[in-house]
Amino acid sequence: MKNFIDLADMPREQVVELLSLAERLVHKPEPQALAGKILGLLFFNPSLRTLASMQAAMARLGGTSFVISAGQGTWQLEMRRGAVMNGAPAEHVREGVPVLSHYCDALGIRAFASGVDLQADLAESSFNEMVGLVNKPVINMESAINHPCQALADWKTMDDLAVPRRAKFVLSWVNHPRALPLAVPAATVHMAAMRGMDVVVLRPEGFALPPAVMKKAADAAAANGGTLRETSDRDEALSGAHVVYAKEWGSTAHYGNAEADAKARSGLADWCVRDTWFSRAAVDCKLMHCLPVRRNVAVADEVLDGRRSVVQREAYNRMVVQAAVLHQLLSTPTH
Numbered sequence: 001m002k003n004f005i006d007l008a009d010m011p012r013e014q015v016v017e018l019l020s021l022a023e024r025l026v027h028k029p030e031p032q033a034l035a036g037k038i039l040g041l042l043f044f045n046p047s048l049r050t051l052a053s054m055q056a057a058m059a060r061l062g063g064t065s066f067v068i069s070a071g072q073g074t075w076q077l078e079m080r081r082g083a084v085m086n087g088a089p090a091e092h093v094r095e096g097v098p099v100l101s102h103y104c105d106a107l108g109i110r111a112f113a114s115g116v117d118l119q120a121d122l123a124e125s126s127f128n129e130m131v132g133l134v135n136k137p138v139i140n141m142e143s144a145i146n147h148p149c150q151a152l153a154d155w156k157t158m159d160d161l162a163v164p165r166r167a168k169f170v171l172s173w174v175n176h177p178r179a180l181p182l183a184v185p186a187a188t189v190h191m192a193a194m195r196g197m198d199v200v201v202l203r204p205e206g207f208a209l210p211p212a213v214m215k216k217a218a219d220a221a222a223a224n225g226g227t228l229r230e231t232s233d234r235d236e237a238l239s240g241a242h243v244v245y246a247k248e249w250g251s252t253a254h255y256g257n258a259e260a261d262a263k264a265r266s267g268l269a270d271w272c273v274r275d276t277w278f279s280r281a282a283v284d285c286k287l288m289h290c291l292p293v294r295r296n297v298a299v300a301d302e303v304l305d306g307r308r309s310v311v312q313r314e315a316y317n318r319m320v321v322q323a324a325v326l327h328q329l330l331s332t333p334t335h
């Protein structure tokens, strides 16, 4: 493995091996495996879990890390090609990113979508450009349209809970005060399809995932024995569900238009997961969410604090699976 950018870069068997390594490192820690190695972490956007879990995973393997939060105690970094840099950013990523890569053995990058141009966000133009500037392994800590660390942790969470491969997995749009990026829903639907599950994307009209995202997931489902479909019929989607994965995202019908997005979601306050959502679901149906979550907007207290919620295990598994990723990328084989 050269980089960790997208689960789609790996065959299913390699993902399963990575998950086995993650489990092995939990039961048989290797506190010196990455001694002397340095992980750089470059954030263009805020984080709680990704920042803390990457540093914790690196420390547990004996390595160290440094964190750059662009524009917070460091120069603001410009990403646009050809920009006339007479505004706030004092340094371009074309200089800054290679500089950081001199100082570390692997670099994690978080750079969310612009939220303005859907095609540019789907193309991952800015993120891919930065990856091309680094001559060390790169870890995607959430890009415009992907969050593979979260997806891998969620896959492990379902394995830990013995959720069957052909279980019914419902990715449901839920409410939020504003438009959020497509990275997590895109990564999640692909992960569940690649795991071989029966995946349903439940969303109101105007919030369909882009055709390119659905096509990628459909291909993964076809290759791995799963299925994929989408609907706006909540009762039908939730009937028999084994997993409800709640996630907020912006209106794709009004991408980049905050006013139209707000209008589209104004009548959707009932898209907040409540106990009643599970009345026809499987008895032990789980509630997943990547966090952070807006309580009583996206998911009600009664669900987050109830027996179905596995959000803490998902968050814990971020550290567990990222340790495996770092081990794969940075450890020196002993034979």
Ligand code: CP
Residues within 6 Å of the ligand: 046, 047, 048, 049, 050, 051, 142, 150, 290, 291, 292
């Ligand atoms: N789920 C996730 O990536 O959390 P953070 O944004 O806090 O890192």
